[in-house]
Amino acid sequence: MVQDTAKIKDVFRRRLSAWYRRHQRSLPWRKTSDPYRIWISEIMLQQTQVDTVIPYYHRFLKAFPDVYALAAAPLQDVLKAWENLGYYSRAGNIHAASHIIVNQWGGRIPDTPEAIKTLPGIGKYSAGAILSIAYGQVLPAVDGNVRRILCRVFAIRKPMDDPGEQKKLFDLAAALVPAKHPGDFNQALMDLGATICKAKVPDCSNCPIASICRAHLLDLQNILPITRKAPAIPHRQAAAAVIRNSEGLLLFVQRPASGLLASLWKLPGGFIDDMENMETGLQHRVKEELSIAIRVGNKLAIVHHAYTHFRATLQAYDCRLLKGAPEALGCQEWRWASPSDLKKLPLSKIDRMILAAIASC
Ligand code: SF4
Structure with a gap:
């Protein structure tokens, strides 16, 4: 030695x-x-x-x-x-x-x-x-x-x-x-x-x-290195609204320019607080994002994803636009997107997963 x-x-x-x-x-x-x-x-x-x-x-x-x-x-x-x-x-x-x-x-x-x-x-x-x-x-x-x-x-x-x-x-x-x-x-x-x-x-x-x-x-190779105890990974619930227009196009929004998944596109919606009802929470997130009122219908799909600091469960609901015209309030932009548009837009993994799950319904 x-x-x-x-x-x-x-x-x-x-x-x-x-x-x-x-x-x-x-x-x-x-x-x-x-x-x-x-x-x-x-x-x-x-x-x-x-x-x-x-x-x-x-x-x-x-x-x-x-x-x-x-x-x-x-x-x-x-x-x-x-x-x-x-x-x-x-x-x-x-x-x-x-x-x-x-x-x-x-x-x-x-x-x-x-x-x-x-x-x-x-x-x-x-x-x-x-x-x-x-x-x-x-x-x-x-x-x-x-x-x-x-x-x-x-x-x-x-x-x-x-x-x-x-x-x-x-x-x-x-x-x-x-x-x-x-x-x-x-x-x-x-x-x-x-x-x-x-x-x-x-x-x-x-x-x-x-x-x-x-x-x-010293036969310590399976013991070293030592790390501090990792804190429990939090879990967050999220909901997405699947809103189609009369031509069957999907309503899509571009995330803000900073923060999680900045500038990528997604379905309208967002994180739901633990104390919030899922449907009501989704209505609130869409209102904050686009200034529209929606009716939340059946659940279409559910996916799970792990980010660096938390895990998320995203549930997508079939929704209808009840009142108002979309305005980019809590997002950078919005658009009605066809399947070929969706292929071209940059989307995160969880948003691709939820689209695939909806398509297979
Ligand atoms: S593999 Fe790692 S623990 Fe094993 S002898 Fe090499 S440096 Fe040491």
């Missing part, structure tokens, strides 16, 4: 780098040195699995091959390219950042931590990942996967999600990043966390750093 911390760090770097050279995953954003493409990949990879991201990455770059094309595109086109990838604020941030990059940075992704972190959607992790991979800067990229590996290798028994511990783990990762090929080192850690040192059932027998991993040597 290698005891000395400096030696452990040295062996950690060398073995991980050698393993990465032989076993790295073949990923499309690793075949480019274009900072724009690396930036797009890193934002898409936030909270999202590699396999999910790959087809989106290709489609997005076909539609917006450089930062100028992205900046010139309407937000609705960017949201449409992002549809079903989730965490839609990322699409809005990328679009807003593209304007800043074009107008303030001459079309070049900024190359200092201070400057890149001023762009919407870029925090400490993304800044480290983009700058180390695209510009070879000696910076760590520390996310939950990297924290998990470090807690195991150094047998750290404090909660890894504790803010003070996060700072220590960041400093530890920073001390490990080598001066040569720092981007490869960060990507090697990403690959190790995704393929070997996984959250559940780490594959220690195939791990290149098993001989220096204190958790493995």
